[in-house]
Amino acid sequence: MKVSDYMQSEVVYVSVPGTREDVLQIMADKQINGLPVVKKGTKKLVGIVTRTDLLRKADENQLALLMVRDPETVTPKTMLKTAAKTMLEKNYRRLPVVDDEELVGMITIPDILGAVLQNEEFKEMDISSHVKRQITSTWEETPLPLTYLIMEMANKNAIVILNASGGIAGVISVSDYIRLSEVTVEDSVSATHSGTESAVEWGWTSKDFLIVTKRLLRLPNVPVKEVMTKNIINVSEVTSLSECVRILRKNEIDQAPVMSATGHLIGMIEDRDLLRLAVEQL
Numbered sequence: 001m002k003v004s005d006y007m008q009s010e011v012v013y014v015s016v017p018g019t020r021e022d023v024l025q026i027m028a029d030k031q032i033n034g035l036p037v038v039k040k041g042t043k044k045l046v047g048i049v050t051r052t053d054l055l056r057k058a059d060e061n062q063l064a065l066l067m068v069r070d071p072e073t074v075t076p077k078t079m080l081k082t083a084a085k086t087m088l089e090k091n092y093r094r095l096p097v098v099d100d101e102e103l104v105g106m107i108t109i110p111d112i113l114g115a116v117l118q119n120e121e122f123k124e125m126d127i128s129s130h131v132k133r134q135i136t137s138t139w140e141e142t143p144l145p146l147t148y149l150i151m152e153m154a155n156k157n158a159i160v161i162l163n164a165s166g167g168i169a170g171v172i173s174v175s176d177y178i179r180l181s182e183v184t185v186e187d188s189v190s191a192t193h194s195g196t197e198s199a200v201e202w203g204w205t206s207k208d209f210l211i212v213t214k215r216l217l218r219l220p221n222v223p224v225k226e227v228m229t230k231n232i233i234n235v236s237e238v239t240s241l242s243e244c245v246r247i248l249r250k251n252e253i254d255q256a257p258v259m260s261a262t263g264h265l266i267g268m269i270e271d272r273d274l275l276r277l278a279v280e281q282l
Helices: 020-030 051-056 080-090 109-116 144-153 174-181 185-193 241-250 271-281
Strands: 014-016 034-039 045-050 094-099 102-108 137-139 158-162 168-173 209-212 215-218 255-259 265-270
Touching: 014 020, 014 045, 020 034, 020 051, 034 102, 045 051, 045 094, 051 174, 080 094, 080 109, 080 271, 102 109, 109 241, 109 271, 137 144, 144 158, 144 174, 168 174, 241 255, 241 271, 265 271
Parallel strands: 014 034, 137 158
Antiparallel strands: 034 045, 094 102, 158 168, 209 215, 255 265
């Protein structure tokens, strides 16, 4: 199985020179979380930029400073197993596919899962042994800036929001934080830093600022329940592997809460964990 058989040939990309606004506009229009970066006027790959890069470099506006330069790549002839192992080892969700330094495609975790696990063999196997039983969550009344800090400290892309009775009220993800902060972040950085590196006094309720690795990200100081995603896609612990992959790919999500037969939250299923199984099968 080669990358060329399962890669996405129609790839959305962004060019340098460019800005944060260029990236955000394309991500919003196409509903995607990562973009390869090419040299303007060509398809020569020079970098890759993700929503996480935008969050962690909140005071940068130039694409050249936001992107990851010289990213890991594969070619159309690369074996699918090699691409999958690279994603696991490097903690990547996607790899640009290049031929003679030119961008010709993209291969992602969902592409590989669809190729390997979404078939008859895995309709008889459930996801129970792949469920993570440790769940990162917070209460629905938690201030939004604090929920971001919790997510960062747990090294997660999303966290579960619970109501007062312990039930799932919603989910909030990296994409949600980008959506909520992108309009105001530049002004807040400019107004606060004023070109210096001096410390800023703040609290969970003061100025609505959150300091992230010496940069400033402005988020509304509201309870997370007001902005979380309430339409939750979940699966059961007895859902088959092939059906779970289908649900994740159809809804374009990388993880989902897992419920018991009695409707209680018991864990999370992440496509990255399923990728390990896919590598074993290749």
